Amino acid sequence: MEYFKRTLNTDCENILGRFQATASVRFEVFSAIWREINFSSIFYGPMEPNKCRVFTRLVLSVAAPYLLPPYAFQIRVGGLYLLYGLYSSQLTTPKEKVRLALKDWDELMRFQQDAVDAQHYDVVFILRKLLHERAFHFTAMPNPVGLFTIFNLYYKSAVRVTFIDRPSRAQELISTDMLEELANVHEHYENLKRVISAQTDQPILSLVKQNLVPKLRGAVLTYYNWQRNQTIVFVYTKSEPAPNVLGLKKRSLKKESLRKRTSGSLHSMNQGKARPPFILL
Numbered sequence: 001m002e003y004f005k006r007t008l009n010t011d012c013e014n015i016l017g018r019f020q021a022t023a024s025v026r027f028e029v030f031s032a033i034w035r036e037i038n039f040s041s042i043f044y045g046p047m048e049p050n051k052c053r054v055f056t057r058l059v060l061s062v063a064a065p066y067l068l069p070p071y072a073f074q075i076r077v078g079g080l081y082l083l084y085g086l087y088s089s090q091l092t093t094p095k096e097k098v099r100l101a102l103k104d105w106d107e108l109m110r111f112q113q114d115a116v117d118a119q120h121y122d123v124v125f126i127l128r129k130l131l132h133e134r135a136f137h138f139t140a141m142p143n144p145v146g147l148f149t150i151f152n153l154y155y156k157s158a159v160r161v162t163f164i165d166r167p168s169r170a171q172e173l174i175s176t177d178m179l180e181e182l183a184n185v186h187e188h189y190e191n192l193k194r195v196i197s198a199q200t201d202q203p204i205l206s207l208v209k210q211n212l213v214p215k216l217r218g219a220v221l222t223y224y225n226w227q228r229n230q231t232i233v234f235v236y237t238k239s240e241p242a243p244n245v246l247g248l249k250k251r252s253l254k255k256e257s258l259r260k261r262t263s264g265s266l267h268s269m270n271q272g273k274a275r276p277p278f279i280l281l
Helices: 002-021 027-037 039-043 049-067 073-089 102-117 121-132 149-153 169-173 176-196 212-230 258-263
Strands: 098-101 136-139
Touching (some): 002 027, 002 049, 002 073, 039 073, 049 098, 098 102, 102 136
């Protein structure tokens, strides 16, 4: 069954790419794409019961990683909807469950809390419905460990770059130009303090630390290094220059909240033709 994995990855990336193009996190948008391409037909075809169960297990294992980091929030929402659709439309009885490592439980709960904070209640509903139906099989490892596990690690599918959230949020807020301007303002501020009072060691004149700019730059670098260790980043070869951590953006940008970023382009469906939110087929 392993030779199906590449085509399954392509199919999952196709439907998630189309969902990403809508700039929406609504379940009705995803379900419309699902029905348009008839994604549930992935389980159709003559197959022996034992092979059908193995194939279903493979399909769920291919789709499960899209629910977890390092993917962006919208892709993780699409991964949740995809798992729900695959779990609901599988032909095996009893149903195959989605393997979820215990180490990923905290990530799943943080994902749920982010959806609650952004008021994406359809995301919370689908996740709670899967949990209520006991669709997850909590295990020590996300995939079964066997004789050829280490060998297969070298042939894992590559992560699609467009599905990953940019690891430069802090760098966009604090750029090189912004640090230079802040250093000039801070120097001017220190000069004004010396002009106003000869006793610069007074507590009222020491509200801002002397090394504000170096500390701010160090905090950004520390966060960048931590985030790089937590997520999958680009691989730079020897012929490529190393990334400029604080020079990714010339101007500082104020990023919108998760709720605004994911609710900006919501697509309304025809209420007369709307189906219940839990029906995909």
